Amino acid sequence: MRFAVVQFGGSNCDRDVAYALNDVCGIDTDLVWYKDGLTRAYDAVVLPGGFSYGDYLRAGAIAARTRIMDDVRRIAGRNGLVLGICNGAQILAESGLVPGIFTINSYPKFICRPAHLRVERSKTPFTLLYAEGEVVRIPIAHREGRYIPPSAGKTGKLKEECVAFRFCDPGGNVTPESNPNGSYENITGVLSAGGNILAMMPHPERASEDILGSSDGKRIFLSMARFIEENS
């Protein structure tokens, strides 16, 4: 089993994710510069957080149109797993690999703080080690994280099966007060229709060891590894 973490110019969580995968979870992981392409047979690809291309135009917009995204599409097309975290999530949305877009927070300021999330689906390759409805604590750090789904019509309405995580309070209640960025229906984790691509604004790698204040995020990586083991 082998994972790739793609590095764009301006990625800054690439090494954190690689550390969480390699050192914390024991998953063989390569850091791959975007110009080098994904030449090995990877089981999963992670697009890390950061500020690819300085967030120019729109966060993720330029990176989404680089050639390595064709490789990501190819891997996703043969049912490999693709995880986009924060800027990686913005890139996946801009690529059209998950429905909707992440745009400027309802109060247009950078937010960096812990967040509670409700796991809406546990039968996905990314969440199978969580219980449905479980509340986890994983931090957020973004200025463009407000989720807007595609409008009904041209692209079709967002299906509930595509919702992986919602912001909630510590008791698991999805409320306006627990929605830090104004996301539509508190949504902050979105799956592709096939379920093998996940875009999430919170940073699981920043919650992968107890010393970081939470290890709740680690199970996303371990879920992916478990899924790949069971399906290979």
Place this chain on the structure above:
Amino acid sequence: MTDFLVRITISLKEGVLDPEASLIRRALENLGFPTGELKTSRQFLVRFHAENADDARKRAEAMCERLLANPVIHRYEIEVMK
């Protein structure tokens, strides 16, 4: 082939929240300029070669569809200037 200058304006679709506009509106109000409405948009002036004005417009549309606009939240206007 002729050189064309094209003005592309990208704005938010009706009903999409514009947090920066709300904030700017509030700042203006604090300076004594209350406003009934304030919207932001982004303008690109692009010069490129095209066969004719129609072709220039088509190429500008393609630029919007491929990169400059995101169809989930944006609409765009194109003005072929010369």
